[in-house]
Amino acid sequence: MKPEMLISVSATVIALASLWVSFTESRSIRSHNRQSVRPLLQIRRVLNFEGTRTGIQLVNAGLGPAIVTTSVVRVDGEVVGGWDLQTYRQLTRGHSVSPKVSTLQPGVPVLTGQVVYLLFLDDFDGDEHAWFWRLVSERLMVEIFYESLYGGENFRAVLVPPWEPPA
Known part of the structure; x- marks a missing residue:
């Protein structure tokens, strides 16, 4: 596998993982805000x-x-x-x-x-x-x-x- 391909696959995986973490954290914050009132x-x-x-x-x-x-x-x-x-x-x-x-x-x-x-x-x-x-x-x-x-x-x-x- 060429290094350019490995770098682009790794970047895509990291971006998807970041998106998932961001979505999960956003849901958690919304839930906390609802519970706080x-x-x-x-x-x-x-x-x-x-x-x-x-x-x-x-x-x-x-x-x-x-x-x-x-x-x-x-x-x-x-x-x-x-x-x-x-x-x-x-x-x-x-x-x-x-x-x-x-x-x-x-x-x-x-x-x-x-x-x-x-x-x-x-x-x-x-x-x-x-x-x-x-x-x-x-x-x-x-x-x-x-x-x-x-x-x-x-x-x-x-x-x-x-x-x-x-x-």
């Missing part, structure tokens, strides 16, 4: 007997904002709607004390570290508000679908009744 929504039940805020809390414990895409609310296993005012009115109809609410509309961001009370009472009384705690702790299931700033991930946060395993 990944949101992580958690839904919690909060019960405070000292007369402080009690209800359902949404927390973004991730590294980036969560963009809400949709939400689904179920009561006793039946879908009643999304987390909006119409669903809130259905949940609280017929009760003398109305809890406070924060709705979630598609496209709304939940910022990093932000804590939002979705449904709550400020001065919780165990006897007077037993219906509320039963609703929040036993009957209500909330699913929130969200994405990062990159979009397309379809992340999901779920609050399930204690008797129902998460899907």
Whole structure:
């Protein structure tokens, strides 16, 4: 084999190897950038007997904002709607004390570290508000679908009744 041919084959192999390394590193950097702004929504039940805020809390414990895409609310296993005012009115109809609410509309961001009370009472009384705690702790299931700033991930946060395993 002539030296010129060996040099040109070697140069081609080195160029292809460099291209592969560059492509792999680029993919790795993109993946890292996505993970560095990944949101992580958690839904919690909060019960405070000292007369402080009690209800359902949404927390973004991730590294980036969560963009809400949709939400689904179920009561006793039946879908009643999304987390909006119409669903809130259905949940609280017929009760003398109305809890406070924060709705979630598609496209709304939940910022990093932000804590939002979705449904709550400020001065919780165990006897007077037993219906509320039963609703929040036993009957209500909330699913929130969200994405990062990159979009397309379809992340999901779920609050399930204690008797129902998460899907």
